[in-house]
Amino acid sequence: MQPKIKSKIFSGILGEIIEGIFINKSSNKKNNRKSQKGDDIYANVTISSKEAVFGTSRIINIIQSKPCPNCMGKKFINEALCPMCKGSGEISTHKKINCNIPSNAKNNSKIKIENEGNDSTNGGLSGDLYLIINIDEKSLFTVKDNIVYMDLPITPYEAALGANIEIPTFYENITIKIPPNTSSGQRFRLKGQGLYIKELKENSDMIVTAIIKLPKNLSEKEIELYKSLKENSSGNVREGLKNNE
Template sequence: MRDYYEILNVSKDSSQDEIKSSFRKLAKKYHPDLNPDNKESEQRFKEINEAYEVLGDPEKRRRYDTYGHAGVNGQGGYSQDFGGFDDIFDDIFDIFGGGFGRNSSKARRQGPVKGANLRYNLNLEFKEAVFGVEKEIKIRKSEPCKTCDGTGVKPGSSKETCNKCNGTGELRYTQQTPFGKFVRTATCDKCNGTGEIIKEKCTTCSGTGKETKNKKIKVKVPAGVDTGSIISIRGEGEAGERGGPSGDLYVYINVKEHSIFKRDGNDIYYTIPISFVEAALGTEIDIPTLEGTTKYTIPEGTQTGTQFRLKNMGVPNVRGIGRGDLYFKIKVEVPERLTERQKELLIEFAKESGEDITKSKKGFFSKMKDAFGN
């Protein structure tokens, strides 16, 4: 499958405006209605449409940049009706008043329009993200007016056909040129392209067909999410236009840091201190895990920096497949103050080990002099 940036002739660091501009040019060039019976142009237009469906949406673009085509599987699309290009074809003339065939500007403007998407930032505690949780959030959004069922018309009244555009939703301006008669279309300024006039507006929504309300929504957060994870809830965005579906709600996850655990992917890391005696002789200690504490035997002679692994005790995979590991690193703590008796015992220990402390120091400094040539 071709790269979407390559299809739209843009680079990966292009702005949304640059992507839109390139899309407009390519869509005009390869639109099937301007290239009748040209299978190559139709195929090219399909690719352009699919690429812009993803790169033209900042959220889909982010997922595509992160996961490639797999991250937006099913998100790009192609419509035989070539819908959604009002901003592209508003400035194209209908030659000899012919229009663009199967998808007229009237159909585009009067057709249902999906509502805008909404974003909600959700903060989670570390363990809530690890094990999953259900949260109730409150958002403010528009919904179809219940009084008028989203029509904007006062109950008992009805809409009337616009007498300026005769219900077409558009006005046509004819221009005679040496090449023939050209007809330019524009949205009717009286009915705003709907082709209908509301004489008596709904008193609840003032004719908009929408009500803005506070709504509580339960969000099921799966186990294993992390900062940057996104949960989409279909149909919980803003209300659509002219009977169109509501937009979607995107919940962006932010996970608070833990006082002990550090997460890297699905693995957990932390450092645990033990005493010099415990490291030398070995010991059994309580170590923290995501589920609580557990016993672990530290072997004798363990050095600072030694890392141990507990398999399958990390973070569950967000797709429910497997689980990460838990790693803890040993830090041997050396006492800062010693009693005279403790010092005597350590000196005896050194002698018993055959270790000459003074000689060791002299040997080290001698190596330093050799290394630096002094």
């Protein structure tokens, strides 16, 4: 069961992805006649669990509002609505910001990017941009209490006969041995294949759950073989299911 380590580095979902446009404004308005800070902008960012562990970056596409340069934010010029901002006092500009997401980002955490929110309408500080981190539930890995979890799809024949299967970890590809007669849901603990824990100076474990999966389309030959398997099968997998009578 000792996994053999291969030298290949697993390259996960890294790299820059341009996120959508976000215009969530916060209500930063206070009844204060002094110069007010511009509104904050919130942007939802989805990252993989691997990116959450190692850190990543995203180009965030935002719409910032600035005081209209024509009416200086006053909405009117000579008692007529400002034609440039149509009386809103603000104009919107698109901006792309390259944002770093630090390592060990937690789900639903906020990352503050200072001064990248909306400009103040009366000479105050700009608002801030907040990235709201969403760790993709469909990530290959799940991390809980420093243990890395992964579902491993296996075919029915691999479950029956056993197999050596190459899998990715956070750091490299390894080959694990699935023993013969493995059931769906069976878990395998891979010592030291989880995350590197600085404080302990060692890696946590990784838990792989075997999930028996059929390919989407079975060939006629495969169906024939399954029929033959059905006629020749022994043992009862549903022994535990008994009527409560």
